[in-house]
Amino acid sequence: TQLLEQSPQFLSIQEGENLTVYCNSSSVFSSLQWYRQEPGEGPVLLVTVVTGGEVKKLKRLTFQFGDARKDSSLHITAAQPGDTGLYLCAGSESYGNKLVFGAGTILRVKS
Amino acid sequence: DVKVTQSSRYLVKRTGEKVFLECVQDMDHENMFWYRQDPGLGLRLIYFSYDVKMKEKGDIPEGYSVSREKKERFSLILESASTNQTSMYLCASSLAGGYYTDTQYFGPGTRLTVL
Numbered sequence: 001t002q003l004l005e006q007s008p009q010f011l012s013i014q015e016g017e018n019l020t021v022y023c024n025s026s027s028v029f030s031s032l033q034w035y036r037q038e039p040g041e042g043p044v045l046l047v048t049v050v051t052g053g054e055v056k057k058l059k060r061l062t063f064q065f066g067d068a069r070k071d072s073s074l075h076i077t078a079a080q081p082g083d084t085g086l087y088l089c090a091g092s093e094s095y096g097n098k099l100v101f102g103a104g105t106i107l108r109v110k111s
Numbered sequence: 112d113v114k115v116t117q118s119s120r121y122l123v124k125r126t127g128e129k130v131f132l133e134c135v136q137d138m139d140h141e142n143m144f145w146y147r148q149d150p151g152l153g154l155r156l157i158y159f160s161y162d163v164k165m166k167e168k169g170d171i172p173e174g175y176s177v178s179r180e181k182k183e184r185f186s187l188i189l190e191s192a193s194t195n196q197t198s199m200y201l202c203a204s205s206l207a208g209g210y211y212t213d214t215q216y217f218g219p220g221t222r223l224t225v226l
Contacts, residue, residue: 006153045214088154099154101155102153
């Protein structure tokens, strides 16, 4: 099973600060997804990246897939309290639809 | 609007009981999944199903079984619940995928406590 390591595990910042969450593996993934999960809810997909070097932006969130497709990052600009949640990266294996999830990063944005 | 529902949000059972967790999706998706989520471990795949009556083991199938008699319904069964099965259980569904993974839609989860 391919492993995905996320860092940091926990992040507590003030509103308006920038932050980056990392997702790393020694394996190559065919695609990588980022999910956000709020308390009491299931994860919700934010983005899917499929091409090495790909950068996608979703308002204040910027997602990057590494050139070698072994790592990804999520950068949030000017974080808001509404960004608080658990951020999960998930990579798909080379076949089928199974996802391998990282352990997650708990983000708390204080106002 | 896509929807995945799970039969219970909270469940408390005793050791040795047989436990059924139900999941229903209304999106006509072929694929359905059961995960458990534990702090610091992320989501771990228990079982998935890519068609009615078809199932495949995930990464941690021991102590669990599943049933998919209808396309929209996927059940997770704990034959004899144990305390180490206390966890958050998440169901998800997705369209049949190709080279890269389609979006997985998750239910709200069932928090199971085994005493």
